[in-house]
Structures are given as C-alpha cells and as structure tokens.
Amino acid sequence: MRYAETGYNLEIDLSRGNIEKVETDPRLAELHLGGLGTNAKLLWDRVPPEVEPFSPDNLLIFAAGLLCGTPAPGANRTIVSTISPQTLYMAFSMMGGFFAPELKYAGYDKVIIRGKSPNLVYLWINNDKVEIRDASHLRGKGAVETAELIRQELQEPNAQVAAIGLAGENRVFMASIEHARSSASRLGIGAVMGDKGLKAVAVRGTRDINLARPADLINFCHDILRYIPERDSKPVPGVMPILAGLGSPKEMLIHDEQWHTENFMWGNARTRLKDYWTKDVEEKWKETQESVRTRLISCYNCPMKCGAIISVPGISTYMMKCFSKLTYTMGAYSDLDFGFRIAQRATEYGVDGFSTPQVMAFALELLEAGILTDADFPGMPADNEGRFYWLLDHIVRREGIGDILADGVYWAARKIGKGAEAYDHNTIKKHEQLPLKLSMLNPIYFLMWATGEKVNITQIEGNFPQAPFPTREEREEFVKDWIHVPHERMKEYFLNWELRGENAFPFYPPIDATCEIVDWQETMHYIDDALGLCAGLSSFPLKPPYHIHNLPTLIGAAAGIDLDKDELWKIAKRNRTMVRAVNVRRGLRRKDDCPPEDHWKKRFPELEAQLLDAYYTLKGFNRDGVPTKESLHDLSMDYISEEFERRGILNNGQSEEES
Amino acid sequence: MGKVKKKVKLIKIDPDKCNGCRACELICSAFHATPKYSSNNPARARIRMIYEPLKDIYLPVYAGEYTAATCMGRNKYIIDGKEYGECAFCRASCPARDAFKEPDSGLPLKCDMCEDDPAQEVPLCVKWCITDALTYEEVEEEVEEDVALTEMEIGLKALVDKYGLDNMVDGIARLSQKG
Numbered sequence: 001m002r003y004a005e006t007g008y009n010l011e012i013d014l015s016r017g018n019i020e021k022v023e024t025d026p027r028l029a030e031l032h033l034g035g036l037g038t039n040a041k042l043l044w045d046r047v048p049p050e051v052e053p054f055s056p057d058n059l060l061i062f063a064a065g066l067l068c069g070t071p072a073p074g075a076n077r078t079i080v081s082t083i084s085p086q087t088l089y090m091a092f093s094m095m096g097g098f099f100a101p102e103l104k105y106a107g108y109d110k111v112i113i114r115g116k117s118p119n120l121v122y123l124w125i126n127n128d129k130v131e132i133r134d135a136s137h138l139r140g141k142g143a144v145e146t147a148e149l150i151r152q153e154l155q156e157p158n159a160q161v162a163a164i165g166l167a168g169e170n171r172v173f174m175a176s177i178e179h180a181r182s183s184a185s186r187l188g189i190g191a192v193m194g195d196k197g198l199k200a201v202a203v204r205g206t207r208d209i210n211l212a213r214p215a216d217l218i219n220f221c222h223d224i225l226r227y228i229p230e231r232d233s234k235p236v237p238g239v240m241p242i243l244a245g246l247g248s249p250k251e252m253l254i255h256d257e258q259w260h261t262e263n264f265m266w267g268n269a270r271t272r273l274k275d276y277w278t279k280d281v282e283e284k285w286k287e288t289q290e291s292v293r294t295r296l297i298s299c300y301n302c303p304m305k306c307g308a309i310i311s312v313p314g315i316s317t318y319m320m321k322c323f324s325k326l327t328y329t330m331g332a333y334s335d336l337d338f339g340f341r342i343a344q345r346a347t348e349y350g351v352d353g354f355s356t357p358q359v360m361a362f363a364l365e366l367l368e369a370g371i372l373t374d375a376d377f378p379g380m381p382a383d384n385e386g387r388f389y390w391l392l393d394h395i396v397r398r399e400g401i402g403d404i405l406a407d408g409v410y411w412a413a414r415k416i417g418k419g420a421e422a423y424d425h426n427t428i429k430k431h432e433q434l435p436l437k438l439s440m441l442n443p444i445y446f447l448m449w450a451t452g453e454k455v456n457i458t459q460i461e462g463n464f465p466q467a468p469f470p471t472r473e474e475r476e477e478f479v480k481d482w483i484h485v486p487h488e489r490m491k492e493y494f495l496n497w498e499l500r501g502e503n504a505f506p507f508y509p510p511i512d513a514t515c516e517i518v519d520w521q522e523t524m525h526y527i528d529d530a531l532g533l534c535a536g537l538s539s540f541p542l543k544p545p546y547h548i549h550n551l552p553t554l555i556g557a558a559a560g561i562d563l564d565k566d567e568l569w570k571i572a573k574r575n576r577t578m579v580r581a582v583n584v585r586r587g588l589r590r591k592d593d594c595p596p597e598d599h600w601k602k603r604f605p606e607l608e609a610q611l612l613d614a615y616y617t618l619k620g621f622n623r624d625g626v627p628t629k630e631s632l633h634d635l636s637m638d639y640i641s642e643e644f645e646r647r648g649i650l651n652n653g654q655s656e657e658e659s
Numbered sequence: 660m661g662k663v664k665k666k667v668k669l670i671k672i673d674p675d676k677c678n679g680c681r682a683c684e685l686i687c688s689a690f691h692a693t694p695k696y697s698s699n700n701p702a703r704a705r706i707r708m709i710y711e712p713l714k715d716i717y718l719p720v721y722a723g724e725y726t727a728a729t730c731m732g733r734n735k736y737i738i739d740g741k742e743y744g745e746c747a748f749c750r751a752s753c754p755a756r757d758a759f760k761e762p763d764s765g766l767p768l769k770c771d772m773c774e775d776d777p778a779q780e781v782p783l784c785v786k787w788c789i790t791d792a793l794t795y796e797e798v799e800e801e802v803e804e805d806v807a808l809t810e811m812e813i814g815l816k817a818l819v820d821k822y823g824l825d826n827m828v829d830g831i832a833r834l835s836q837k838g
C-alpha cells in the first residue's frame with residue numbers, strides 16, 4: 001500500500017485529447033519526497049533545453065506535495081511547475097487553498113499536462129472520471145468568475161478550481177493561476193496554461209488517503225496544534241509585526257504598515273518614503289481595511305487565517321492574501337483604498353501582484369523620461385489611478401504598448417531600447433523582485449537574492465532573524481527556546497551578531513557561517529515544497545511548529561518513509577541540485593546569480609565573489625555554479641553528470657570554463 | 660413518571676469564527692476510519708462545511724438522522740443579508756443531497772459525538788478547531804424518564820420482531836375490519 005501519496009499521476013495530452021492514469025515508482029518518493037522534487041525530476045527527464053516555454057512539449061505540472069491531504073496541519077500546497085516564458089528557466093510557483101488535498105482525494109499526486117488544445121478547454125477530474133471539456137463560453141471570463149461558473153455548470157459546489165483569467169489566455173508573462181484564496185503567481189505559469197488552451201482545472205475527490213502509522217501521526221499533529229497557539233501568544237519581540245508570529249505574513253490582519261511603506265520602494269522600486277506612516281495615514285488605512293475585509297480565511301487544514309474575503313462596495317467580492325494589498329498601492333504612489341480596488345480587477349485578470357505594478361510603474365517612468373511618448377499611450381487618462389487601470393487593461397489584452405509590457409520589465413526594456421534598459425533595475429534572472437533598495441550589503445541576503453533558484457526572496461528566507469537584535473540580553477533571550485536550529489553553531493552566529501562594529505555587516509557573519517545560514521533556510525524551503533507544507537508554518541517564520549528535528553517523525557508516520565535529519569537534509573539538497581541542473585542545462589551560470597546593481601548602495605565585489613565561491617562549494621557546485629560530478633554522484637544522480645558531459649557542460653567533471 | 664438528570668453533550672457553533680479550514684471534516688473522517696486514523700477523507704465526515712466564500716457563507720453543519728424522503732418544499736433563510744438554502748441548516752442524510760453519505764455505498768452518516776470506542780473527552784472536530792468556531796460543553800438537563808414498556812407492548816414487540824412491523828400492521832388492520 002502507498003501511504004500519504006496516492007501512487008498515481010494523471011497524464012493529459014491536450015493535443016491528442018488523451019487521458020491516462022499512470023502508476024508511479026515508489027522509489028521516487030524515497031529520493032525526492034514529492035511535490036517540487038518530483039516535478040523537477042519530470043522536467044529533467046522530459047523537457048530538454050531545446051523545448052521552448054510555449055512549445056506543446058513543455059509540461060505544465062500541478063503537483064500535490066507528499067503530505068497534502070494527510071492530517072498534517074498546513075499541508076495543502078499545490079506546486080505548479082513548468083518552464084517560464086519570462087526567465088526561460090524552471091518556474092515553480094506554489095499555491096495554498098484546497099486544490100492539492102482535493103487532488104489527492106481524487107486519487108492523484110500530480111496532473112501532468114502536455115500538448116496544446118486547439119480550442120479553449122477545461123479539465124474536470126472527478127475521482128476516476130476525467131474529462132476534457134469545452135471552455136469556449138468561458139473565454140475572457142475572470143479567474144474567480146470562471147471558478148464559480150464551472151462549479152455551477154458541474155453542479156459540484158465542492159469542486160476545487162484553479163483557473164486563469166484574460167492575462168493567461170493572452171500569454172501575459174505575469175499571468176497567474178488563481179484558486180480560492182490563493183494563486184500560483186510568479187514566473188508566468190498562467191501564460192503557459194493559456195498557451196496550452198487550458199482555462200481551468202476542476203477537481204473533486206472522495207477517496208481515502210492512507211497513513212502509515214496513524215497513532216503516531218495523530219499524536220504528532222496534536223503536538224503541532226498545541227504549539228501553534230502557544231507560539232502565537234508569544235510574538236518575538238523586536239521584529240516587525242508580520243514577522244513576530246506564525247503564518248504567511250499576516251497582511252490581512254495587521255494594520256501597521258510602517259515597515260513596508262517606509263522601507264520598501266514606491267513606484268518602479270524607486271523611491272523610499274521615509275516618513276510616510278503618519279497617524280493620519282494609519283487611521284485612514286485602518287478604516288479602509290476594516291471596511292472592506294469581511295472575514296479572515298484559512299487554507300485547508302490550517303488555523304492561521306492568512307487570507308481574507310474582500311468586498312469593496314460597488315465591485316465584486318474577491319479573496320486576497322499577503323502582500324498584494326500594498327504592491328499596487330506603492331507602485332502607483334497611491335493609497336490602500338486604491339490597492340484593494342485595483343487588486344480586484346487584477347485578480348479576475350489573473351496577474352502576479354508583485355511584477356505587474358512594477359511593470360506599470362516602469363512604463364510611466366519611461367514616459368516621464370521621454371523614452372516612450374504620449375503617442376504610446378493613446379487614450380490614457382491623466383489621473384494617476386486612472387493611468388494604472390488603463391495600463392492594466394492594455395497589458396492583459398496585449399494592446400499597443402501593453403503587448404510589449406506584457407513580457408515584463410526585462411524583455412520590454414530590451415524591445416523598447418533607447419536607454420530603457422537602464423530602467424530595468426529590479427530584476428534578477430529577468431524576473432521582477434521585491435522593491436527593496438538598501439544601504440549596506442548584507443551577506444546573507446546577498447547570497448539568497450543571488451542564488452535563490454525560485455527567484456523570489458520570500459521563497460528562500462525565513463528561520464534565521466533578518467537583522468541582529470540590539471543587545472546581547474535580547475539575543476540570549478531569543479536563543480533560549482530556539483530548538484529549530486540544525487546545530488548549536490547557529491545560535492553562536494546569532495549571539496555574536498551586532499548592529500555595529502566588527503561583528504556587523506558586511507563582514508559578519510563570516511563567509512562560512514553566512515553559507516550555513518543560507519543553506520539552512522533554503523533547505524527548509526525545499527523540504528516544504530516537496531512535502532506541500534505551507535512555509536507559513538515551517539520555513540518562513542521564526543520558531544515554527546515544523547522544523548528539521550521533527551519533520552522526519554512526521555514523514556515516517558504519514559508516508560512510512562523512515563529517515564533521520566541528515567537523510568532529510570540530503571533529499572532537500574538533491575532536489576535543490578536537480579532544479580539547478582534543469583536550469584544549468586538551459587544555460588544558467590554564475591553570471592546569472594546576480595542581484596540588481598543598486599540593490600545595496602555599498603557593495604563589496606571581492607567579498608561577494610568569495611561568498612558565491614563558498615556557497616557553491618557547500619552546495620557541491622563548481623565555480624561556475626554547475627553541480628560537480630562528485631556531488632551528483634553523492635546524490636545518486638550520475639545520470640545528470642553523464643548528460644552534462646554529453647552536452648559539454650562538464651568535461652571530465654570540469655566545467656567548460658575551467659577546463 | 661419522574662424526571663431524571665442526564666448529561667447532554669453540546670457543541671456550540673459560532674460561524675463568525677469559522678475560517679473555512681475544514682480541519683473538522685478531516686479529523687472526523689480520520690477518527691472514524693478503521694483502524695482508527697488509518698486513513699482520512701473529508702467526504703466521509705459527519706460534519707460538513709457549507710461554504711460560499713464570495714457570499715461570506717461559512718457554516719459547519721453536523722450529520723443527524725437519516726431520512727428516506729425529501730422535504731415537501733424548500734425555504735430560504737436570509738440572515739444578515741446572506742441567503743441560505745434551507746438545506747444548509749439541515750442535519751439529515753437525505754436523498755436530496757450528497758452530504759452525510761458514505762461516498763461509495765451511499766450509506767448514511769451520523770455524528771456520534773465521538774463516543775465511538777474509545778470515547779473522546781472532547782469531540783475531535785472541536786479539538787481540531789483551534790480558532791474556536793466549535794466549542795464543547797457538557798450540560799445537565801432534566802429529561803422525562805424513559806417510559807417503561809407495558810407487558811402487552813413487550814409481547815407485541817416480540818411479534819414484531821418475528822413477523823416484521825408491516826405484516827403486523829396489515830394483520831391488525833384486517834382484524835379490525837372484521838370487527
């Protein structure tokens with residue numbers, strides 16, 4: 001019997017209209033767990049670098065993590081993977097909500113989609129009954145609206161739907177896949193779905209998920225459920241409110257936005273408004289938020305309520321999570337009311353709330369600089385908010401300048417030329433980043449921004465505090481119940497970390513310690529992404545309920561895979577290396593591991609080079625960022641080094657540049 | 660007939676606090692799996708989340724008695740401007756809907772307050788609802804003492820057991836017609 005996983009994938013070929021249920025090899029779970037790990041393996045095995053993102057041979061994979069659908073609280077992530085049209089590397093966005101558990105209950109671990117449908121279709125998975133259905137009547141419909149219409153048409157109020165809006169249909173590189181209160185937003189995953197002619201996937205499942213050691217598992221879960229309120233009643237002092245407790249950042253609950261509004265950049269990641277957060281703003285924003293927020297809502301089997309139902313009078317209700325409440329607001333130098341309003345339209349269109357406002361702000365900067373002219377924006381209203389709506393409408397329809405902007409800042413800048421490239425100052429690997437511009441280089445964050453293969457800082461940062469605490473007493477207090485660290489050294493690194501002086505940025509933490517801190521945080525994310533655990537209960541907050549010491553127990557009890565901490569760590573390393581390998585085969589090298597030049601004012605090229613060298617060594621990559629033959633052997637992935645050698649990426653284990 | 664005190668188990672449901680996580684469904688299905696917790700499947704739960712996020716409807720409902728017939732009409736409740744179908748509040752396992760039926764066999768499900776062996780101190784759905792949309796109380800209520808069966812009734816019951824109630828009713832009807 002298979003535990004935690006169902007042992008079956010659904011293979012859909014949209015070109016031929018073919019549907020197959022395929023049993024998977026149980027050894028894959030032992031090597032990669034599931035979720036992101038097995039997705040990366042599929043892309044390695046079946047999508048060679050010659051395959052373009054918009055080729056029928058590109059795969060679009062909806063995967064439930066290994067633990068999704070088990071009683072483990074917060075195990076609900078759907079990991080959607082494909083090749084990104086924007087970065088041309090592997091894209092893996094994750095969404096919470098209810099989709100992954102429902103897919104498991106329907107009897108599948110993954111839906112693997114290839115080919116292209118000539119007409120717009122949607123997929124209906126109802127246990128063993130799987131159909132490709134006509135979606136021509138849903139063309140142009142909003143993502144939220146589509147989900148409702150599909151549920152009505154199927155007369156299945158319990159069906160879970162993941163859908164694209166107009167942006168996905170039009171292959172906008174910022175297109176998201178929207179589902180319930182969540183979305184898989186980053187890296188243009190929705191554009192690939194649209195390219196495949198797939199409007200939505202609906203799923204309903206009423207099958208059992210089997211658990212290996214039920215009594216152990218339930219006891220474990222009861223411990224987690226006891227820990228969550230206990231931890232939430234003790235917010236970590238001295239860190240910003242959204243980072244003090246558990247969960248994804250509690251943007252829907254919290255009103256205090258001083259940190260974001262005064263530290264993040266407004267516009268095209270351009271201006272810092274240091275004294276923005278006045279009493280007036282605070283009161284006004286609080287009122288706005290309370291008046292539109294109907295209810296705080298959770299994902300499947302999680303008490304954290306990170307999302308909210310948002311009902312702005314006069315426009316239709318939608319659901320929001322996390323940071324998108326501020327991205328439009330700040331991109332447009334506007335206020336929260338505008339943020340909530342435009343986010344409704346953006347959610348229906350299905351666009352990424354991080355990238356989209358930056359692309360729009362970038363366009364307006366080019367207009368101001370005279371690189372674009374009024375002729376490029378025919379009919380655009382004069383008022384600030386109106387301009388953002390106009391831009392949004394034109395981007396998702398790929399109309400006029402919108403067609404160029406729809407490829408994101410990097411590609412748009414190169415198409416527009418005339419110096420527009422200089423305004424592309426906030427992308428890494430061609431993808432828009434959080435709008436942060438800081439002063440002194442932070443070595444931990446340097447490495448994470450540079451090497452994070454998900455190209456999103458929030459997908460690698462987490463368990464280690466973002467900044468030192470001012471006094472040693474505070475630091476000592478913090479480490480007292482810090483059982484989450486992989487080894488005691490980690491506490492020392494934190495205890496000795498000072499705001500100023502020798503033990504401060506940029507030369508503290510020392511290079512090796514910096515690499516270990518990054519490695520720990522990254523490893524936790526890779527574990528979550530394979531298990532389908534929400535980072536909000538694991539790799540993202542400080543002192544989370546799940547950590548490297550108790551996860552092996554959970555995996556054993558739920559899935560029957562017995563491993564210890566070191567073996568789990570190794571699986572995460574294997575998965576991380578696999579993602580790297582997919583990207584290296586597509587051309588990724590050291591030169592791409594590079595944060596924007598103006599990310600920090602004070603840069604230290606020599607130190608940065610040493611940091612990268614040390615990180616690569618720790619990860620088993622050569623100096624060019626390519627996994628070495630030895631490390632691939634150690635991770636039982638000789639087939640990768642063999643292909644690297646065949647392709648001349650490694651020569652006798654050496655990379656081309658070294659040999 | 661006298662009144663007696665009886666312990667009554669009471670679950671308070673506060674839909675305003677419900678976040679729609681469905682942990683209650685999940686754990687109920689796991690608790691009632693055989694062997695215990697060996698599998699889980701919300702479709703087998705004896706509590707159901709009726710939810711329509713866009714209308715802000717979040718309503719946990721417990722499974723009650725099985726009924727063979729659907730209701731004659733349908734009503735709608737409008738509470739705080741939100742429209743609920745009458746079935747939303749109903750606990751019955753009924754032919755009109757899928758809720759509260761085993762997914763494969765269609766057999767009716769009924770909440771047993773987790774008195775299944777081993778009986779739980781606190782119902783599992785309540786224990787897993789740590790946002791307190793579900794809370795548990797035990798109250799004492801005065802109830803009518805169970806009516807003791809008369810001798811004739813005991814005799815009739817034996818006949819019912821032997822011949823089946825329908826046959827008995829038919830028989831009595833025939834007897835009374837003969838007069």
Ligand code: SF4
Nearest residue numbers: 299302304306534536
């Ligand atoms: S912590 Fe928040 S985002 Fe994560 S599963 Fe729970 S409700 Fe969802």
Ligand code: SF4
Nearest residue numbers: 677678680681683788
């Ligand atoms: S566990 Fe509680 S909060 Fe979650 S769905 Fe059930 S009643 Fe609502």
Ligand code: SF4
Nearest residue numbers: 687770772773782784
């Ligand atoms: S009380 Fe027990 S049987 Fe009833 S719904 Fe809750 S978990 Fe299920």
